[in-house]
Amino acid sequence: MAISYANHIPPKGYGVLLSCSVSLEDKEKNEPFKKGHKMKTYQEWQALRATIKVPYNAYINGQFVAAQSGDTFDCINPTDESLLAKVASCDSADVDLAVAAAKQTFKSGIWSELAPGKRKRILHKWADLLEQHQDELALIDTLDMGKSISEMVGIDVPDSLDCLRWSAECIDKLYGEIAPTNPQNLALISREPLGVVAIITPWNYPLMMVMWKIAPALAAGNSVILKPSEKSPLSALRIAQLATEAGMPDGVFNVLPGFGHTAGKALALHYDIGTLAFTGSSRVAGMLMQYAGQSNMKRVWLEAGGKSPCLVFDDCKDIKAAAKGAATAIFTNQGEVCIACSRLYLHSSIKEEFMVELLKAAREYVPADPLDPATKMGPMVDKAQFDNVSGFIQSAIDDGATLELGGVPEYQQGKGFFMNPTIFSDADHSMRFVQEEIFGPVLAVMTFETEDEAIELANDSKYGLGAAIWTNDLSRAHRVSRKLESGMVWVNTWGDGDTTVPFGGVKASGNGRDKSWHALEKYTEIKNTWIRL
Ligand code: NAD
Numbered sequence: 001m002a003i004s005y006a007n008h009i010p011p012k013g014y015g016v017l018l019s020c021s022v023s024l025e026d027k028e029k030n031e032p033f034k035k036g037h038k039m040k041t042y043q044e045w046q047a048l049r050a051t052i053k054v055p056y057n058a059y060i061n062g063q064f065v066a067a068q069s070g071d072t073f074d075c076i077n078p079t080d081e082s083l084l085a086k087v088a089s090c091d092s093a094d095v096d097l098a099v100a101a102a103k104q105t106f107k108s109g110i111w112s113e114l115a116p117g118k119r120k121r122i123l124h125k126w127a128d129l130l131e132q133h134q135d136e137l138a139l140i141d142t143l144d145m146g147k148s149i150s151e152m153v154g155i156d157v158p159d160s161l162d163c164l165r166w167s168a169e170c171i172d173k174l175y176g177e178i179a180p181t182n183p184q185n186l187a188l189i190s191r192e193p194l195g196v197v198a199i200i201t202p203w204n205y206p207l208m209m210v211m212w213k214i215a216p217a218l219a220a221g222n223s224v225i226l227k228p229s230e231k232s233p234l235s236a237l238r239i240a241q242l243a244t245e246a247g248m249p250d251g252v253f254n255v256l257p258g259f260g261h262t263a264g265k266a267l268a269l270h271y272d273i274g275t276l277a278f279t280g281s282s283r284v285a286g287m288l289m290q291y292a293g294q295s296n297m298k299r300v301w302l303e304a305g306g307k308s309p310c311l312v313f314d315d316c317k318d319i320k321a322a323a324k325g326a327a328t329a330i331f332t333n334q335g336e337v338c339i340a341c342s343r344l345y346l347h348s349s350i351k352e353e354f355m356v357e358l359l360k361a362a363r364e365y366v367p368a369d370p371l372d373p374a375t376k377m378g379p380m381v382d383k384a385q386f387d388n389v390s391g392f393i394q395s396a397i398d399d400g401a402t403l404e405l406g407g408v409p410e411y412q413q414g415k416g417f418f419m420n421p422t423i424f425s426d427a428d429h430s431m432r433f434v435q436e437e438i439f440g441p442v443l444a445v446m447t448f449e450t451e452d453e454a455i456e457l458a459n460d461s462k463y464g465l466g467a468a469i470w471t472n473d474l475s476r477a478h479r480v481s482r483k484l485e486s487g488m489v490w491v492n493t494w495g496d497g498d499t500t501v502p503f504g505g506v507k508a509s510g511n512g513r514d515k516s517w518h519a520l521e522k523y524t525e526i527k528n529t530w531i532r533l
Helices: 025-028 042-051 092-108 116-132 134-145 149-173 206-219 234-245 260-269 282-294 319-335 347-362 381-400 451-459 474-483 517-521
Strands: 059-060 063-065 072-076 083-088 183-192 196-200 222-225 253-255 275-279 300-305 309-312 345-349 402-405 421-427 442-449 467-472 488-491 524-532
Touching: 042 134, 059 092, 059 234, 072 260, 083 234, 092 196, 092 222, 092 253, 092 260, 116 134, 116 149, 116 206, 116 234, 134 149, 134 206, 134 234, 149 206, 149 517, 183 381, 196 206, 196 260, 206 222, 206 234, 206 275, 222 234, 222 260, 234 253, 260 282, 275 282, 309 319, 309 451, 319 347, 319 442, 319 467, 345 347, 347 402, 347 421, 347 442, 381 442, 442 451, 451 474, 467 474, 474 488, 517 524
Parallel strands: 196 222, 196 275, 222 253, 275 300, 309 345, 309 467, 345 442, 421 442, 467 488
Antiparallel strands: 059 063, 059 253, 072 083, 183 524, 402 421
């Protein structure tokens, strides 16, 4: 009898292997973390832009192919509204083709049963290739969705590489368990790959969100079909091509660009997909659960929206640092961040001093060409997002909040979807812009008197993704952290993390976790084999 231990998973809390610590300080410096990799100048990025060719077809079974319908959609650069590519618009016919290829590949065992050490070597080779192409990948995402090139070079690319290498390193360190049965039996608890895994991702961190999911899914031996967002599909297509170059067998990693309701829905309803992992809005997350129920009850892992609170207590000693932190927490990536702290709660006694520092910090976020390494804030991803965020700003004005900075932006055709940081004070929980996720650079400032009130306000949200606390009282930090209904809590910082810690939320923010061993658990199945001796 052959028993494979290839996909066993170690106990929780197994040691740290690799990490890339992304700290607030690093973000503020906007410097690449990888020492030795030089940031290009604006002119050099422009020169590189003139040389690269962006992929535009679907990637199925190791080949670029047009959508079977021949349909395409326009991929627009939000900085100047120019056309980057006409990208294959996949639908259920392409989904069927990709699922068949992925299923056949999985069954063949060419990847799912490959010795873990060999799988690991291919993933490491892939990571090396991605690193060789890191400037190209950074550039593609900046052109595609408008995020600053300094963030791409400093955060998205190194974080994605670390995630891939960390996941690759896990493969040959995954052990199973032997249950403490009576001596006449032997019970093995093993972890096995799932089969064909569908992954659906959003546009705000195109490469990073993709990597957080595909790296552990592929490492665990699954075949993957990725549907990247129609707003930023290009880097996913490029890395698929590089996976083949690294030696990943055809059909293991497939990429289907397309709209949610065509490609995404067809994947979510497909009977040959046993697991679906999603990052995106809570609205679509809910629909995916329904699609799973309507089809084969596939397992659905959801990393969804957020409306994170930031609490600043009166014992916070460094108001300036906290104000800078609060600005970073909402204006990073134009506010297009799931964990953006869009609700800021200040103890009433520090409000005045805090607002002066907050406005100073916010004014440093000047929207500009994201290809300039000095730029901290690029344009909104597209006109729809620009209009949506503008609508929230107007609603805050209509609801009576006090506008402290920014306001409803003016759109000039052909000049990009730029928007200034916007701050409102005197906000309250009856206002729509305080309750709903905006996904843009808009901050609501409110006050509180007591710790209990701060916790109650923070928890008064359907979301529960991240939360930040600024305090110099260690007991308070622990006390408040325990009571916050949130998957992640940062104390005296915001957004920090590395591959070793899980990322995800509670309530309408979802049920899954990316990164760390917990991500690998999502992409493996537990099997109990009971043997009578
Ligand atoms: P979205 O939900 O509109 O789209 C996400 C993906 O789902 C896209 O690929 C889209 O094409 C697809 N999709 C849309 N409709 C679908 C359908 N009916 N069936 C199947 N797939 C469908 O989200 P978005 O606008 O791309 O991204 C922004 C959202 O993502 C925000 O809510 C943000 O908070 C969230 N987000 C969450 C995390 C996290 O880790 N929790 C991280 C990043 C972004």
